[in-house]
Amino acid sequence: MQNIESSLQVKINVDLFVAIASVSAELASVTTISRQISLSAKNAKAIAARAGNKALGFRPITDFIDEVAVNIAKLVSGVDHETVKLSRLAIANFYVEDAAAKVNTTLNKLNRLQETDTDNEELIQFLDKSIDLQETVQMQYRRQMNELLSLLEETNTQLQSAEMICTTSRTEATRAGEFQSSLEVVADEVAHSVEKVKKILRASRLCVIEASDRMRMNGGIRYTLGTTE
Amino acid sequence: MKVTSLYNNETYEWLVMARDPEKPDKIIDTNQYLIKEKNRALLLDPGGIEIFSSVLAATLTQTKLEHITDIFGSHQDPDIVSSLGLWNEVLPKLTLHAPWLWEGFLRHFNCSKLEYNPIPDEGKIITLDNSEFHAIPAHYLHASGNFHIYDPQAKILMSGDVGAALEAPGAPIFVENFDEHVEKMRFFHQRWMPSNDAKQDWIRRVRGLNIEIMAPQHGRLFRGDDVGRFLNWFERLDVGIALGRSGMI
Ligand SMILES: [Fe+2]
Ligand SMILES: [Fe+2]
Numbered sequence: 125m126q127n128i129e130s131s132l133q134v135k136i137n138v139d140l141f142v143a144i145a146s147v148s149a150e151l152a153s154v155t156t157i158s159r160q161i162s163l164s165a166k167n168a169k170a171i172a173a174r175a176g177n178k179a180l181g182f183r184p185i186t187d188f189i190d191e192v193a194v195n196i197a198k199l200v201s202g203v204d205h206e207t208v209k210l211s212r213l214a215i216a217n218f219y220v221e222d223a224a225a226k227v228n229t230t231l232n233k234l235n236r237l238q239e240t241d242t243d244n245e246e247l248i249q250f251l252d253k254s255i256d257l258q259e260t261v262q263m264q265y266r267r268q269m270n271e272l273l274s275l276l277e278e279t280n281t282q283l284q285s286a287e288m289i290c291t292t293s294r295t296e297a298t299r300a301g302e303f304q305s306s307l308e309v310v311a312d313e314v315a316h317s318v319e320k321v322k323k324i325l326r327a328s329r330l331c332v333i334e335a336s337d338r339m340r341m342n343g344g345i346r347y348t349l350g351t352t353e
Numbered sequence: 354m355k356v357t358s359l360y361n362n363e364t365y366e367w368l369v370m371a372r373d374p375e376k377p378d379k380i381i382d383t384n385q386y387l388i389k390e391k392n393r394a395l396l397l398d399p400g401g402i403e404i405f406s407s408v409l410a411a412t413l414t415q416t417k418l419e420h421i422t423d424i425f426g427s428h429q430d431p432d433i434v435s436s437l438g439l440w441n442e443v444l445p446k447l448t449l450h451a452p453w454l455w456e457g458f459l460r461h462f463n464c465s466k467l468e469y470n471p472i473p474d475e476g477k478i479i480t481l482d483n484s485e486f487h488a489i490p491a492h493y494l495h496a497s498g499n500f501h502i503y504d505p506q507a508k509i510l511m512s513g514d515v516g517a518a519l520e521a522p523g524a525p526i527f528v529e530n531f532d533e534h535v536e537k538m539r540f541f542h543q544r545w546m547p548s549n550d551a552k553q554d555w556i557r558r559v560r561g562l563n564i565e566i567m568a569p570q571h572g573r574l575f576r577g578d579d580v581g582r583f584l585n586w587f588e589r590l591d592v593g594i595a596l597g598r599s600g601m602i
Contacts, residue, residue: 219442220442222439223439223443226405226406227406227409227443230406230410230413233375234409234410234413234414237354237410237414246413246417246418246419247413250418250443254442
């Protein structure tokens with residue numbers, strides 16, 4: 125029984141680590157995309173300068189786009205940072221659990237060696253403490269998870285304002301005469317990049333939720349004292 | 354896991370814990386040593402993750418959990434100390450005595466709570482409450498930072514991988530016929546030991562020690578005249594044999 129429990133546990137832990145690592149992997153490409161958005165903003169600025177009065181309304185928009193790009197990059201690096209913390213907590217939890225599983229095996233072995241049914245008091249105390257410790261770590265983990273989700277939410281809000289800017293850009297572009305199509309291309313580029321980031325954030329969010337489910341499953345497993353292997 | 358007493362006086366006892374019948378196949382068999390005082394115990398080369406439960410259970414037949422305060426790691430190998438992260442979790446107060454050279458490496462095994470006592474290249478005395486043990490240099494035998502434990506009172510030398518033999522499961526604790534034992538040691542020493550110079554230097558120093566039992570980390574222990582026989586045999590053995598095997602490039 126212990127073996128089934130511990131192999132299930134290893135599986136859950138592995139899934140958990142994979143889920144967390146996937147968040148970082150998903151986010152890695154966002155930096156590149158936000159750089160592309162900045163580049164598009166610079167492009168738009170150059171076009172707007174050439175268009176002069178015809179693109180007056182477009183100029184402040186380019187500053188906005190730039191700002192959004194910077195904000196997205198900042199938020200995403202924040203998400204990455206929080207993900208590292210989450211992963212540390214998952215590892216701490218893994219250590220505590222692993223030690224508890226092995227101490228549980230030790231109890232059985234010790235009883236066999238000493239030919240007794242009375243469990244070693246110190247080991248029992250360790251297991252009790254380790255359950256408390258697991259609960260603490262899991263609480264910290266849940267808090268960290270919420271932190272992460274709210275950061276993702278904030279990033280999403282930034283993206284929504286970026287989308288609005290794209291719509292405004294298109295309207296302004298229609299007033300720019302012969303520069304209309306160049307400005308529209310820029311607006312499309314930005315819209316395309318924003319869409320990509322949104323997709324990545326959705327995937328990251330799913331990974332975080334997946335990680336949280338894994339942790340919950342983990343929290344459901346307790347050591348049955350005295351079970352044999 | 355079988356526990357055998359090697360030496361006992363009023364202050365402390367030497368024990369070897371070995372021949373774990375539950376050891377998974379393909380894992381090299383290891384000897385774990387325990388020195389216990391009344392209220393304190395030192396584990397020497399506590400072994401790998403896979404045998405942690407067996408070693409802990411065997412240890413707790415001898416002493417209390419809270420009394421295990423010290424671990425000695427002769428070098429950084431997985432069969433020596435990969436269980437470190439678990440001891441770190443389980444023991445409330447733990448000092449690890451290990452080569453200074455390996456600190457940054459050994460810390461990869463979750464050493465978050467324990468205290469690392471780095472042993473300098475020239476060696477160090479490790480003290481418990483009422484007894485002391487000499488960590489003597491055995492560098493390049495086989496690891497580049499490597500120590501053995503010598504106890505002048507018990508006349509025991511815990512010799513790490515030196516004197517190791519690859520044995521069938523359940524082999525006796527002591528060498529009974531040295532000449533027969535030689536073949537179980539030859540390849541191990543020729544292939545795992547890299548330096549004839551390091552070997553000669555170690556033999557020279559060890560010959561100056563008064564040794565009743567030489568206790569390696571694998572295989573059987575040497576007693577009485579077999580210690581001198583081992584030193585003579587090792588002196589003549591050419592080690593570092595893989596050097597001639599660089600045929601691919
Ligand atoms: Fe080794
Ligand atoms: Fe070894």
